[in-house]
Amino acid sequence: MAIKVITNATIYTGKLVLENAYIRFDKEILEVGQMVNFKAEKSEEVIDAKGQKIVPGFIDVHSHGGYGHDAMDADPEGLKKQVRGMLREGITTYFPTTMTQSKENIEKALRVINEVAKEEPLIGGIHLEGPFVSTVFKGAQPEEYIMAPDLELFKEWFEISGGLIKLVTYAPEHETSPAFENLCYELGVVPSIGHSNDVREHLKTSKATHATHLYNACHRMTHREPGVPGHVLLEDGIEAELIVDGIHVNRDMVKLAYKMKGAHGISLITDSMRAKGMPEGKSELGGQTVIVKDKQARLEDGTLAGSVLTYDDAFRNMIEFTGCTIEEAVLMSSVNQATEFGLTSKGSLEAGKDADFNILDQDLQITATYSYGQKYV
Numbered sequence: 001m002a003i004k005v006i007t008n009a010t011i012y013t014g015k016l017v018l019e020n021a022y023i024r025f026d027k028e029i030l031e032v033g034q035m036v037n038f039k040a041e042k043s044e045e046v047i048d049a050k051g052q053k054i055v056p057g058f059i060d061v062h063s064h065g066g067y068g069h070d071a072m073d074a075d076p077e078g079l080k081k082q083v084r085g086m087l088r089e090g091i092t093t094y095f096p097t098t099m100t101q102s103k104e105n106i107e108k109a110l111r112v113i114n115e116v117a118k119e120e121p122l123i124g125g126i127h128l129e130g131p132f133v134s135t136v137f138k139g140a141q142p143e144e145y146i147m148a149p150d151l152e153l154f155k156e157w158f159e160i161s162g163g164l165i166k167l168v169t170y171a172p173e174h175e176t177s178p179a180f181e182n183l184c185y186e187l188g189v190v191p192s193i194g195h196s197n198d199v200r201e202h203l204k205t206s207k208a209t210h211a212t213h214l215y216n217a218c219h220r221m222t223h224r225e226p227g228v229p230g231h232v233l234l235e236d237g238i239e240a241e242l243i244v245d246g247i248h249v250n251r252d253m254v255k256l257a258y259k260m261k262g263a264h265g266i267s268l269i270t271d272s273m274r275a276k277g278m279p280e281g282k283s284e285l286g287g288q289t290v291i292v293k294d295k296q297a298r299l300e301d302g303t304l305a306g307s308v309l310t311y312d313d314a315f316r317n318m319i320e321f322t323g324c325t326i327e328e329a330v331l332m333s334s335v336n337q338a339t340e341f342g343l344t345s346k347g348s349l350e351a352g353k354d355a356d357f358n359i360l361d362q363d364l365q366i367t368a369t370y371s372y373g374q375k376y377v
Contacts, residue, residue, distance in 0.1 A: 059093025
């Protein structure tokens, strides 16, 4: 791959902001610096960014699907199209996310994701959401397949996934959850509180370090019981996912989370399903009919069933809802995820990292996305 240089940009590296800067790269980033130190080489292609902004590629650790496909389809070609579709919204590292289904269907999905990941480098891990959740706050997770954490079954699934399971959503109130948390740490999997009916006093004993879609599908926070959201907001050691579409979480509650957790304690996610990027109307999630209307995806009984949120919208919404800086939004969209999941070649723009980044105009709209140095948008 020929060496390229993008010049005259404001670059948000994930650690600092460089005004009037350049980035030199092939598949990897070779150099990031300021224009005052720039010297063009004869053999390289120079691209003038004309004052636009460059940010690290987005990392979505919670998304079931999009563009007509779902991770649970267990369809290799469909999964490739799903993953590649994410590039149009700036996602350069993606965790296909499963959901509560039969053991056989989850196993099929894990096998296919593992298979596709061998040739699709955008897949950075798997998020196993369910079936170890609560029937009380099941959300769009089919109740008939919900179970307490089964350690032997999880070991099997971890092996089937090729060790790609990096994140698992579970309810800490199950009797087997403490042993399950220990197993997660043995395997290097991040345990995430989600779809849980647990209370603050018991959650204090949990070893969870992540929270699935904060505020959604969990024991509510009230003046007499902090519930799951209160626990997550109060504990510094828990990274909180947020679906910032203005539908799943009220704008002011997004702002509350930002004020309580800070930019280092939040990871933006889409929790998107197959209808993202598709026309409104009927869709499907886990064998259940979903109606998509007015940018909302709901089961027939009105329950929210994931989202049709694009990641670049989440990025812009976070800035609009909270007043956070672009630099902080970069933490919540790239840096935090790379740090939490040990994605050492991702999440920031510096020499030796993969050349994954987005170019944004003055309105923060994506004008180009690069993955491993190749332009896709």
